[in-house]
Amino acid sequence: MSERRVVVTGIGVAAPGGLGVPAFWDTLMAGRSMTRRITHFDPSDFRCQVAAEIDFDPAANGLSPQEARRLDRAGQLALVASREALADSGLGTDALDPSRVGVSLGNAIGCTELMEREYVVLSDGGRKWLVDPEYAVPQLYDVMVPSSMAAEVAWTIGAEGPVALVSTGCTSGIDALGHGFELVREGSADVVLAAGTDAPVSPVTVACFDTLRAQSTANDDPEHACRPFDRDRKGLILGEGSAVMVFEELEHARRRGARVYCEVRGYASRANGYHMTGLKPDGREMAEAIRVALDQARLNPEDIDYINAHGSGTKQNDRHETAAFKASLGRHAYETPVSSIKSMIGHSLGAIGAIEVAACCLAIDNDAIPPTANLSTPDPECDLDYVPVTAREQRTDAVLSVGSGFGGFQSAIVVAAPERTYA
Amino acid sequence: MTRRAVVTGLGVLAPTGIGTKAYWAAALDGRSGLGPMTRMDPSGYPIKVIGEVRDFVPGDLLPSRVVVETALMTQYGLVCADEALRDGELDPGEQPEYEMSVVTANATGGAEFGQREMQNLYAKGPSQVGAYMAIAWFYAANSGQISIRHGMRGPSGVFITDQAGGLDCVGQARRVIRNGSTFALSGGTDSSFSPSGLVGQIPPGLVSLSTDPDRAYLPFDVAADGYTPGEGGAILLVEEAASAQARGVRPYGEIAGYATAFDPHPRTGRGPNLRRAIEGALADARTAPEDVDVVFADGYGVPRLDRLECEALAGVFGPRGVAVTVPKTATGRMYAAGPTVDLVAALLSLRHGVIPSTLNVTAVSPDCPVDLVLGDPREARVRTALVIARGYNGFNAAVVVKAVA
Numbered sequence: 090m091s092e093r094r095v096v097v098t099g100i101g102v103a104a105p106g107g108l109g110v111p112a113f114w115d116t117l118m119a120g121r122s123m124t125r126r127i128t129h130f131d132p133s134d135f136r137c138q139v140a141a142e143i144d145f146d147p148a149a150n151g152l153s154p155q156e157a158r159r160l161d162r163a164g165q166l167a168l169v170a171s172r173e174a175l176a177d178s179g180l181g182t183d184a185l186d187p188s189r190v191g192v193s194l195g196n197a198i199g200c201t202e203l204m205e206r207e208y209v210v211l212s213d214g215g216r217k218w219l220v221d222p223e224y225a226v227p228q229l230y231d232v233m234v235p236s237s238m239a240a241e242v243a244w245t246i247g248a249e250g251p252v253a254l255v256s257t258g259c260t261s262g263i264d265a266l267g268h269g270f271e272l273v274r275e276g277s278a279d280v281v282l283a284a285g286t287d288a289p290v291s292p293v294t295v296a297c298f299d300t301l302r303a304q305s306t307a308n309d310d311p312e313h314a315c316r317p318f319d320r321d322r323k324g325l326i327l328g329e330g331s332a333v334m335v336f337e338e339l340e341h342a343r344r345r346g347a348r349v350y351c352e353v354r355g356y357a358s359r360a361n362g363y364h365m366t367g368l369k370p371d372g373r374e375m376a377e378a379i380r381v382a383l384d385q386a387r388l389n390p391e392d393i394d395y396i397n398a399h400g401s402g403t404k405q406n407d408r409h410e411t412a413a414f415k416a417s418l419g420r421h422a423y424e425t426p427v428s429s430i431k432s433m434i435g436h437s438l439g440a441i442g443a444i445e446v447a448a449c450c451l452a453i454d455n456d457a458i459p460p461t462a463n464l465s466t467p468d469p470e471c472d473l474d475y476v477p478v479t480a481r482e483q484r485t486d487a488v489l490s491v492g493s494g495f496g497g498f499q500s501a502i503v504v505a506a507p508e509r510t511y512a
Numbered sequence: 513m514t515r516r517a518v519v520t521g522l523g524v525l526a527p528t529g530i531g532t533k534a535y536w537a538a539a540l541d542g543r544s545g546l547g548p549m550t551r552m553d554p555s556g557y558p559i560k561v562i563g564e565v566r567d568f569v570p571g572d573l574l575p576s577r578v579v580v581e582t583a584l585m586t587q588y589g590l591v592c593a594d595e596a597l598r599d600g601e602l603d604p605g606e607q608p609e610y611e612m613s614v615v616t617a618n619a620t621g622g623a624e625f626g627q628r629e630m631q632n633l634y635a636k637g638p639s640q641v642g643a644y645m646a647i648a649w650f651y652a653a654n655s656g657q658i659s660i661r662h663g664m665r666g667p668s669g670v671f672i673t674d675q676a677g678g679l680d681c682v683g684q685a686r687r688v689i690r691n692g693s694t695f696a697l698s699g700g701t702d703s704s705f706s707p708s709g710l711v712g713q714i715p716p717g718l719v720s721l722s723t724d725p726d727r728a729y730l731p732f733d734v735a736a737d738g739y740t741p742g743e744g745g746a747i748l749l750v751e752e753a754a755s756a757q758a759r760g761v762r763p764y765g766e767i768a769g770y771a772t773a774f775d776p777h778p779r780t781g782r783g784p785n786l787r788r789a790i791e792g793a794l795a796d797a798r799t800a801p802e803d804v805d806v807v808f809a810d811g812y813g814v815p816r817l818d819r820l821e822c823e824a825l826a827g828v829f830g831p832r833g834v835a836v837t838v839p840k841t842a843t844g845r846m847y848a849a850g851p852t853v854d855l856v857a858a859l860l861s862l863r864h865g866v867i868p869s870t871l872n873v874t875a876v877s878p879d880c881p882v883d884l885v886l887g888d889p890r891e892a893r894v895r896t897a898l899v900i901a902r903g904y905n906g907f908n909a910a911v912v913v914k915a916v917a
Contacts, residue, residue: 215634233712240905252774254672256651296638297646360659365647496656
């Protein structure tokens, strides 16, 4: 039996800088930083007061009043992106065999935003440990157990095959895509909505990252607060968003004459087995994940035209992944453009891995690569080509995207332009 | 040739006992772990009976630096992982690091840890949130901590599919073994007994409000009126079959089949898919229904859901066509932990030729034509067992385990 191949036939994105793929790609190509002083709550008492927020009106984006009330912001963003991806793919849900359709949704921190709001009411502002059950809203269980969001996404496409929420912290998005890729490749599904979503700009999550001292404190210059690979970087900036991709078995896509953005060629993850938040500077496990993903993709390091970095904006990360690129790609690491879109849209935890792969699909589609914004004074320890400030037009056939996160997880995924033989 | 996955080590932590030996002895003796809530003052809450893990002293079992930075769900996972490795006689330090994976499931996060820090935030201010909140409450903490403790650096994962996760993670463990890992620690853990965690379980209206521990959770009974929530964990050491043979470790059984199916939204009018998950797992295991010796049922304890499960079972096996048991009547539904604990019970049934019984059920409903194992445990030749799990919102999963010839 010949190997089943997996292609991307639809994309939907909700990210800072605009909802929908065109607005997302414009933001990236313009190198526009979307980080700003937090408006979701008054951040005055927090160490970090900056985030990349989406200006999002649920009703204006097609959510019904019940969806808007029932769903946490992360779920709302996922629904909007799912509907865009489905429409983009041209899949008629009536024509699908529901048992052959799955969902793999990445998410790191559940329905935190709504959970926190409801906690405040239940505990009367933190006064009560023994919270009041009579203030429990009907959707409280769904808020506590975030597989509810995977269910919501499944209902948009009528999926009755494998449906799961993948929650490996900051690599959730990329790992959910990897899982979706495996489901289609092994034959458990023909179509999978592969996605990530998170909405962490709420007091509890900002406070968590404050305690870790992981966030930038450039509160007086919010637009330039996230500076991956820059000598003057101060830390990460949280963002929010969702990206959904339609992963489809190649023959299934070909039979219906679908537009193919690119092919998912390889995915691997490794754990550093070292520390929940700390990274060793040698990037060893990320390098291993990259090597295995390239192997699976049957590509050589020289085939990679662009690397979408994790690039969170911490010194520890920048050096870790720079070492990982050198260890896995050898000399080609120095010749490959590397950029971090977190410099513009922040770190949306379990969403960003999916958003970054969406950017990679668009890079292939447009033969252009997004820049690393705010990179004005390169860190001398980071000596690769990080595409400072300005987007580049260049032929882009094969792209590597990586993620690194809490728990020590390191993941890599490879997508490549569809071959001419598909047509 | 597909690489086969067998189970060579077990670790369990349940309201009926800490450790596999204690859990299994209680299951065969018909001892219940359900009782009045002691974790918090129950007077303000409609739920009175729960399945609490008692006498768990994490500091006796784990290093203190790990205890301070972990929620209960993670401590349960770490303790179960330690036991599974001991039981499987595996020293991870002697194995290739990238060939060992960790795949866990969880439903509710670190509920008590999270509530405590949330209270610090709102009662005292952002600077009073503890340094470990960021790495303790979230769903990935369990796989991360287990991987770090044992230097297991292979492909790992965390699955959330409500209660079905306890099987979905084991299905994924089998997948990583097929794809090249030699070992995977895999299972579900959950503990949601903080006040806000408890209150979150009320709105779906599926939890029994009975005050009598022996009458609260009665799946398939005429008196069924909901389930009792529990807490706990189970971790399996899943291993590539040839490796187990080479190491000379006797497997409890093979993960022979796995399937998952998601229910359509009720408004579509299409029926649920539990039967398809069961049939998928049997087909995957190349097993005919008549070869199944026992079913560890989901047993929600909610009449409507019990009826649906019985329809699926009758459809596959015929009415009263197979022995069915629900040992979680002794522990309560431990969310993502529950189905993995059922897998442990199924594997022990294979080994010992005895099926633990369903506690407290006395009058099986006429709507539920199942051969339910009641009273004493049933001695039987068990070569093949089916484990079923369902999660809120329509998640269905099924696993077939088989004795290794």
